[in-house]
Amino acid sequence: MTAPGQVRPEETVNITGTIAGRDLEALRAAVAGQVFVPGEAGYDQTRQAWNLAVDARPAVVVAAESASDVAQAVRYARAHGMRIAPQGTGHGAAPLEPLDGAMLLRTTRMRQVRIDPATRTARAEAGTEWQDVTVPAAEHGLAGLAGSSPNVGVTGYTLGGGLGWLARRYGLAANSVTAAEIVTPDGDLVRADAGHEPDLFWAVRGGGGVGVVVALEMRLYPVRELYAGDLFFPIQRAAEVLHAWREWTAAVPDEITSMGHLLRLPPLPGVPEPLRGRAFAVVEAAYLGDAGAGAELIQPLRRLGPEMDTFAMIPPAALGQLNMDPTQPVPGEGDGALLADFPSAAVDALIAVAGPDADTPVASVEVRHLGGALARPDPEGGAQPSIDASYLLYAVGATPTPDLAGSVRAHVQAIKDALAPWHAGYDYYDFKDTPATAAAVLPPASVRRLQEITAAYDPERVVISAHPA
Ligand SMILES: Cc1cc2nc3c(=O)[nH]c(=O)nc-3n(C[C@H](O)[C@H](O)[C@H](O)COP(=O)(O)OP(=O)(O)OC[C@H]3O[C@@H](n4cnc5c(N)ncnc54)[C@H](O)[C@@H]3O)c2cc1C
Numbered sequence: 001m002t003a004p005g006q007v008r009p010e011e012t013v014n015i016t017g018t019i020a021g022r023d024l025e026a027l028r029a030a031v032a033g034q035v036f037v038p039g040e041a042g043y044d045q046t047r048q049a050w051n052l053a054v055d056a057r058p059a060v061v062v063a064a065e066s067a068s069d070v071a072q073a074v075r076y077a078r079a080h081g082m083r084i085a086p087q088g089t090g091h092g093a094a095p096l097e098p099l100d101g102a103m104l105l106r107t108t109r110m111r112q113v114r115i116d117p118a119t120r121t122a123r124a125e126a127g128t129e130w131q132d133v134t135v136p137a138a139e140h141g142l143a144g145l146a147g148s149s150p151n152v153g154v155t156g157y158t159l160g161g162g163l164g165w166l167a168r169r170y171g172l173a174a175n176s177v178t179a180a181e182i183v184t185p186d187g188d189l190v191r192a193d194a195g196h197e198p199d200l201f202w203a204v205r206g207g208g209g210v211g212v213v214v215a216l217e218m219r220l221y222p223v224r225e226l227y228a229g230d231l232f233f234p235i236q237r238a239a240e241v242l243h244a245w246r247e248w249t250a251a252v253p254d255e256i257t258s259m260g261h262l263l264r265l266p267p268l269p270g271v272p273e274p275l276r277g278r279a280f281a282v283v284e285a286a287y288l289g290d291a292g293a294g295a296e297l298i299q300p301l302r303r304l305g306p307e308m309d310t311f312a313m314i315p316p317a318a319l320g321q322l323n324m325d326p327t328q329p330v331p332g333e334g335d336g337a338l339l340a341d342f343p344s345a346a347v348d349a350l351i352a353v354a355g356p357d358a359d360t361p362v363a364s365v366e367v368r369h370l371g372g373a374l375a376r377p378d379p380e381g382g383a384q385p386s387i388d389a390s391y392l393l394y395a396v397g398a399t400p401t402p403d404l405a406g407s408v409r410a411h412v413q414a415i416k417d418a419l420a421p422w423h424a425g426y427d428y429y430d431f432k433d434t435p436a437t438a439a440a441v442l443p444p445a446s447v448r449r450l451q452e453i454t455a456a457y458d459p460e461r462v463v464i465s466a467h468p469a
Helices: 022-028 043-047 067-079 129-140 154-159 199-205 235-249 290-301 317-321 344-354 402-418 444-457
Strands: 035-036 060-063 084-087 103-106 113-116 121-125 177-183 189-193 210-217 226-234 257-262 277-285 312-314 332-337 366-370 391-398
Touching: 022 035, 022 060, 035 043, 043 060, 043 103, 067 084, 067 103, 067 177, 067 189, 067 210, 084 210, 113 129, 121 129, 129 154, 129 317, 154 210, 177 199, 189 199, 199 444, 210 257, 226 235, 226 290, 226 317, 235 257, 235 277, 235 290, 235 344, 277 290, 312 317, 332 402, 344 366, 344 402, 391 402
Parallel strands: 060 103, 084 103
Antiparallel strands: 035 060, 113 121, 121 210, 177 189, 177 210, 226 277, 226 312, 257 277, 257 366, 332 391, 366 391
């Protein structure tokens, strides 16, 4: 029996941020998707990010099925004073603040994709993985600006810029977005494009966005096949290979995007036999052109005599295999840095901390070649109109135990520190895997505009951003 004026605890959001009773029922009735609170079967599975090292414990998890679910969830969270963390795959969950008391709004089930070959565009719902776009687009001889992994989410990747195998020719994925459907922090569903909601449209293209995205529309490019592959060398040859690759990048056309990669593969059955348990220096590249011209372009690297050479004409959907990214969820610690330059001394510095003689738990150290279209400011572009850096470093290792996590973190930091003399003014948004504000990952003018837009649309910072303004 409840006395007049007394609020029954099960009807309220209590101060520890758990929801129960009628409140929970109201949320469940409002959405078609599923809702879980701590202790319920399904909570742990639904809150789990792709990066298994992340252990967020939100007050409630909503697995949205539709734009309407997203809007209902946002309105519910607003009405109950909760903050909201939108998430697709959870590949980018590491930099997030703790989600205690918050709503984790998962879009994993929103994976509808529409390819329009006539306009060369795709519309992808917020939970779409890149392979959901690249595979059907390839049937029409088209390619989207996917990154190295087929399982990374289109939305998080694109909101943070999106650097893939066609980047030097077509720029960041963010700047190929033609429209975004967004639930504003007030719970209204709006369309942002060149003619509507210019601020939201700008912020979604590389600034992490404001509000919750329910779908993105983007340009696709005519690419039926391209010449791409990997040259594998034993890691003992890392210095020779990285120096040669670095010199080679100085004169390649925009049609080639490439990386130099130090790779230490675990002795696990899932790794193909010739690579299992071994360490390599790898040059990976994708060339928008035919095999004859491509072979001529990579000849200076091929002449070094790789142990394995996988270059061939491939459909763009197969680019997802080039970098050998893990396709299953793993616990990991990583971090990246934009490099203003990568001169010979930087190669030596990198070899000293991650080369054949380094005793390191870091599995993968990539140096990606930027420039080309990435360096030319897109006058119609968004929060990252260009990238004012020539190379991009990213180092990551698996962390199956807490002990290993500390060790990997320290080694990743040591690799970043070794290249500190060549760091650009800020880091790359999507490779910033540690907590950091927008000022750490965007040019200063973009940070200022993002702060103004956030203040106008989300003054209480209801939506939790990977890198808040
Ligand atoms: C194996 C691997 C390979 C990668 N390769 C590349 C690469 O080649 N190039 C590159 O640029 N990056 C790459 N990344 C980095 C990747 O782009 C980021 O981790 C990105 O955040 C992943 O997006 P997601 O949607 O999959 O992740 P999520 O963790 O689901 O989302 C990341 C963040 O995006 C925002 N977000 C997601 N969905 C929404 C939404 N619906 N509305 C509003 N905000 C939203 C949120 O802030 C969220 O925290 C890679 C990462 C991994 C783990």
